Amino acid sequence: MSKRTLAILAAIGATIIYGINHTIAKGVMPNYVGAYGFVVLRVIGAAALFWGASLFGPKEKIEKKDYLRIVVCAIFGMGLNMLVFFKGLSLSTPINSAVLITTTPIIVLILSAILIKEKISGRKVFGIFVGLLGAMGLILFGTELRQDAPNIPMGNFLILLNSFFYGTYLILAKILISKYHPFTFMKWMFSMGILICLPLGYHELIAIEWSLLPFDIIWRIAFVILGTTFCTYLFNIFALTQLKASTLSAFVYVQPLIGILFAIAVGKDVLTATKILAALLVFLGVYLSSRKTKPNP
Numbered sequence: 001m002s003k004r005t006l007a008i009l010a011a012i013g014a015t016i017i018y019g020i021n022h023t024i025a026k027g028v029m030p031n032y033v034g035a036y037g038f039v040v041l042r043v044i045g046a047a048a049l050f051w052g053a054s055l056f057g058p059k060e061k062i063e064k065k066d067y068l069r070i071v072v073c074a075i076f077g078m079g080l081n082m083l084v085f086f087k088g089l090s091l092s093t094p095i096n097s098a099v100l101i102t103t104t105p106i107i108v109l110i111l112s113a114i115l116i117k118e119k120i121s122g123r124k125v126f127g128i129f130v131g132l133l134g135a136m137g138l139i140l141f142g143t144e145l146r147q148d149a150p151n152i153p154m155g156n157f158l159i160l161l162n163s164f165f166y167g168t169y170l171i172l173a174k175i176l177i178s179k180y181h182p183f184t185f186m187k188w189m190f191s192m193g194i195l196i197c198l199p200l201g202y203h204e205l206i207a208i209e210w211s212l213l214p215f216d217i218i219w220r221i222a223f224v225i226l227g228t229t230f231c232t233y234l235f236n237i238f239a240l241t242q243l244k245a246s247t248l249s250a251f252v253y254v255q256p257l258i259g260i261l262f263a264i265a266v267g268k269d270v271l272t273a274t275k276i277l278a279a280l281l282v283f284l285g286v287y288l289s290s291r292k293t294k295p296n297p
Contacts, residue, residue: 007242014235019258021228022094022101023268024220029090032217037204038224039082040197045225047190050183053234057183069176070188077169078193083200085162092155095269098259099279100159107167130284182237 029035062070089097176185198205256279263269 004242007239010235011239014232014239015255016258017227017232017235019098019255020262021224022089022097022259023263023266025086025224025228026089026094026097026268028217028220028224029086032213033208033221034201034204035086035090036083036197036201037208038201038221039086040194040201040205041221042082042086042225042229043078043190043193043197046229047187047194049226049230050187050190054183054187057181060180060184062180062184062188066176066179069172070185071192073169073173073176074189074192074196076165077173078189079196081162081165081169082193083197084158084165088155088158088162090155091151092159093152093269094263095260095271095275096152096156097159098256098263099275100156101163101255103160104163104167107163108170111164111167111171127284130281133281182233186233 025038029038033041085097173185260269260271260279264271
């Protein structure tokens, strides 16, 4: 089997993990672990794994001027991003989460125009409008009554806010990712993420009654730490060694499909007319805003 084929399989594996994570993580919150406590578990577990993995990577020293940038990346990428996503997921539904997470490319496009003055064509502006229209539809009209989703509109808003924080992180981290080995960058960022998340999630963390957790919940927690946080990053890094970044990013569009099908298959969510219409608007918006502009002859 060629390295390119393995890279494609790695990208598919990461996409599948991300897609089913919406339902698996949802099963833990809020009955067994609070959203903020879950984030602290995820950050601590991933930090330990990346420190262990760094033993097999190059020994690099972080320049003093880069520590501040890592702190800022940790605030947006490991702190605010995870906190609002898991809180939003605990309040909303897996399908809403899977759909709204695809607004990230739209948010990145908007932030790129603001922060680094990237030009946006008229078609991309229209795509941004259509995509955000779909996202706002889920936020304003997501009024289902579900015991495991106590405040769907607020949850949807927080998931959308997650896309904003993650998009900011991607832009800020670009220089550091090209400068340091992934293990070096991630181990320090997750370590700083612990300091950011622990004050908010400490009480929920110590409130976890580990002796009372059923095996179904324990393996879900392990999946989020080992699979969603650690393995997906490694899979994507390997995929980038053989695939273009643009090719790898195209896999994000498969994630909602996997997330929706998995949630329905295990009986954790149902499709409604509002979700279908909002999903179509979001997908159309992402497609229009992410298409490459053809150069004028």
